[in-house]
Amino acid sequence: MTSTQSQRQNGASPEEAVVSLESVRRTYYLGEPVDALDGVSLSLPEGSFTAVMGPSGSGKSTLMNMIGCLDTPDEGTVTVNGQDVGALPDGKRARLRGAELGFIFQQFNLLPRLTAAENVTLPMVFQTVVDEGRRERAETLLTRVGLGDRLDHTPPELSGGQRQRVAIARALVNEPSVLLADEPTGNLDTETGSTIMDLFEELHEEGRTILMVTHERHIAEHADRIVHLVDGQIEEIEDLGGDSA
Amino acid sequence: MKLTESLRISWRAITGHKLRSTLTAVGVIIGIAAVIVFMVLGGAFEQNIVQDFEEDDGEPGMWVNTQQVGTGSFQFVTAPIYTETDVENLEAIDGVDFVGPEANLRASQFSIGDTRQTGGFGVQAVSPDQYNSEDLIEGKMFESADEALLTQSLVNMTDGQASVGDQIRVNFDDGAAEEFTVTGIVEGGFGTGPNAAVYLSLEHHYNTTIETPRGTEEKAYSSLIIGAEDASVVDDVKKRATEYFDTESDAAQLKQDDQDIQVQTIDDAVDQITSVIDQLTVFIGGIAGISLVVGSIGIANIMIVSVTERTREIGIMKAVGARKRDIIQLFLIESSILGAVGAFLGVVVGIGVGYLGVTLIGWPMAYPTDWVVIAVVVGLGVGILSGIYPAWRAAKVDPIEALRHE
Ligand SMILES: Nc1ncnc2c1ncn2[C@@H]1O[C@H](COP(=O)(O)OP(=O)(O)O)[C@@H](O)[C@H]1O
Ligand SMILES: [Mg+2]
Numbered sequence: 001m002t003s004t005q006s007q008r009q010n011g012a013s014p015e016e017a018v019v020s021l022e023s024v025r026r027t028y029y030l031g032e033p034v035d036a037l038d039g040v041s042l043s044l045p046e047g048s049f050t051a052v053m054g055p056s057g058s059g060k061s062t063l064m065n066m067i068g069c070l071d072t073p074d075e076g077t078v079t080v081n082g083q084d085v086g087a088l089p090d091g092k093r094a095r096l097r098g099a100e101l102g103f104i105f106q107q108f109n110l111l112p113r114l115t116a117a118e119n120v121t122l123p124m125v126f127q128t129v130v131d132e133g134r135r136e137r138a139e140t141l142l143t144r145v146g147l148g149d150r151l152d153h154t155p156p157e158l159s160g161g162q163r164q165r166v167a168i169a170r171a172l173v174n175e176p177s178v179l180l181a182d183e184p185t186g187n188l189d190t191e192t193g194s195t196i197m198d199l200f201e202e203l204h205e206e207g208r209t210i211l212m213v214t215h216e217r218h219i220a221e222h223a224d225r226i227v228h229l230v231d232g233q234i235e236e237i238e239d240l241g242g243d244s245a
Numbered sequence: 246m247k248l249t250e251s252l253r254i255s256w257r258a259i260t261g262h263k264l265r266s267t268l269t270a271v272g273v274i275i276g277i278a279a280v281i282v283f284m285v286l287g288g289a290f291e292q293n294i295v296q297d298f299e300e301d302d303g304e305p306g307m308w309v310n311t312q313q314v315g316t317g318s319f320q321f322v323t324a325p326i327y328t329e330t331d332v333e334n335l336e337a338i339d340g341v342d343f344v345g346p347e348a349n350l351r352a353s354q355f356s357i358g359d360t361r362q363t364g365g366f367g368v369q370a371v372s373p374d375q376y377n378s379e380d381l382i383e384g385k386m387f388e389s390a391d392e393a394l395l396t397q398s399l400v401n402m403t404d405g406q407a408s409v410g411d412q413i414r415v416n417f418d419d420g421a422a423e424e425f426t427v428t429g430i431v432e433g434g435f436g437t438g439p440n441a442a443v444y445l446s447l448e449h450h451y452n453t454t455i456e457t458p459r460g461t462e463e464k465a466y467s468s469l470i471i472g473a474e475d476a477s478v479v480d481d482v483k484k485r486a487t488e489y490f491d492t493e494s495d496a497a498q499l500k501q502d503d504q505d506i507q508v509q510t511i512d513d514a515v516d517q518i519t520s521v522i523d524q525l526t527v528f529i530g531g532i533a534g535i536s537l538v539v540g541s542i543g544i545a546n547i548m549i550v551s552v553t554e555r556t557r558e559i560g561i562m563k564a565v566g567a568r569k570r571d572i573i574q575l576f577l578i579e580s581s582i583l584g585a586v587g588a589f590l591g592v593v594v595g596i597g598v599g600y601l602g603v604t605l606i607g608w609p610m611a612y613p614t615d616w617v618v619i620a621v622v623v624g625l626g627v628g629i630l631s632g633i634y635p636a637w638r639a640a641k642v643d644p645i646e647a648l649r650h651e
Binding site for chain 1: 254261561567649
């Protein structure tokens with residue numbers, strides 16, 4: 001990320017978008033076919049902060065998986081950083097995932113036996129980034145999220161909020177195009193949750209593109225806009241304006 | 246993903262489950278150790294025998310015996326087919342110093358004073374010209390039917406009680422018991438008989454006869470020792486003796502069609518023994534190697550368990566960009582490390598146990614270098630092979646599923 005990315009949030013046209021979905025359908029067959037996503041079109045302009053809300057089973061996770069290159073559409077296209085995800089072979093898709101997407105999960109999902117610094121380094125390992133400076137980069141990021149003194153602690157030795165910070169540092173380490181957060185405060189108490197949201201605000205101000213799933217209205221309100229999903233379809237995109245919009 | 250990275254991460258996974266990893270490696274350790282122990286014992290046994298022969302070396306002798314054809318191992322035929330005529334004809338060959346019939350007498354017990362010895366010794370009828378005067382440590386050759394020579398080993402067996410001039414008593418298997426006066430002590434064993442032996446006069450104590458091809462009745466023996474005049478003519482003597490047996494000998498006509506007359510120098514005999522022991526060692530080692538299969542199933546089993554257990558971790562690694570091949574690499578390296586470490590420790594344990602065994606028996610230690618290399622390669626191979634299926638299962642883990650559950 002460079003500092004020249006301040007005014008990009010409004011450009012909603014697909015050409016300028018980091019991620020765009022075109023009439024995406026994803027159908028699960030469990031006896032009856034279920035459309036987890038039913039013709040969803042959405043684009044994430046560079047630097048935008050989008051929240052996704054909706055009842056359980058409305059397709060929020062499926063949407064995250066699509067954008068996160070973990071899943072591919074049955075119909076329609078998903079484009080990440082100009083690449084058609086559905087057309088990529090498995091290995092390339094994994095590489096794209098590691099390079100362009102940073103995941104932040106409700107359950108943190110850190111490797112329990114690796115230290116904080118090693119967890120942060122992991123995405124670089126799978127990108128075969130040249131060795132040099134990796135450790136320093138992990139240190140810089142952990143210091144940035146306030147864990148400069150916890151580099152060599154393993155996840156079990158850290159609190160929930162600290163673990164989520166490690167996860168955020170890990171998500172940032174490859175300079176991804178998009179941060180994907182699935183209920184990032186879901187496992188945290190209110191106070192800790194709000195410090196994590198402060199961190200998201202900072203990242204947003206740096207010009208990073210963020211997509212966040214949440215079921216809490218006050219969390220969603222940190223974003224520029226809220227996408228309301230119902231039964232696999234976008235019911236409404238609520239624009240929250242905000243000072244940078 | 247770089248190999249060194251995988252090594253580091255896999256090593257973490259192994260040390261993160263110390264007890265389980267240890268138990269897994271134990272399967273391989275036992276398999277490899279078993280193979281190595283047998284190789285050490287086999288090698289030591291072989292060296293022990295070869296050493297025995299080498300002590301006799303310098304005696305420019307050879308051994309004539311009859312063997313069953315085509316078995317590759319020792320299938321001795323004990324039929325007496327070497328006649329007195331054969332002995333005389335062989336003695337006439339250039340370079341031959343003496344020809345000594347080997348005539349083992351069956352006896353099970355001897356006693357000297359109050360000391361009794363059952364088994365572990367042999368009684369042989371020998372002709373006096375097989376011995377040079379320097380072979381005698383003490384005393385002189387027997388001259389009559391009631392005189393005997395003892396070997397140093399036999400004397401040792403009686404804790405040094407037996408000496409020249411003593412009376413000994415031998416119980417023969419046919420029930421007869423005879424008394425002999427010891428006239429001398431000789432250095433080593435003779436021919437193929439045990440080192441601890443009582444030697445009696447051939448003239449008086451051996452009377453097996455057969456009908457020769459010429460229709461006459463002659464004494465005949467089941468094997469002969471040929472002594473060459475010196476080491477430089479051994480090969481020539483062997484060639485001429487072989488030629489004689491191929492052509493005009495009585496033995497050639499008396500033997501069965503599926504039997505072979507062998508003229509073996511000490512080197513030939515050592516070669517034959519060595520090759521038989523080698524075959525036996527490899528065979529037993531192979532059986533021990535079966536336990537390696539068990540070891541490899543152990544690794545595969547544990548790896549499958551750990552794939553199931555680490556499904557979530559695999560999902561996380563995929564979410565942060567791991568490809569299928571990265572996951573396969575991680576799991577294969579993990580199983581290879583288990584196999585290689587198991588093999589290495591197996592070699593150490595095997596050499597240790599083998600050394601202990603060999604030392605207890607009193608054989609010289611043999612380091613089976615080639616088998617150590619083979620064991621480590623096999624251990625690594627076992628590790629890789631048994632990791633293939635679990636690694637493939639791990640690569641197939643669906644990250645969405647893996648990350649969904651708590
Ligand atoms: N692996 C699956 N197999 C079958 N049905 C699934 C699967 N994953 C999701 N679904 C279905 O797709 C729909 C959307 O699920 P999901 O995207 O998880 O919703 P949300 O995250 O909003 O709760 C639900 O009806 C769910 O039952
Ligand atoms: Mg969900």
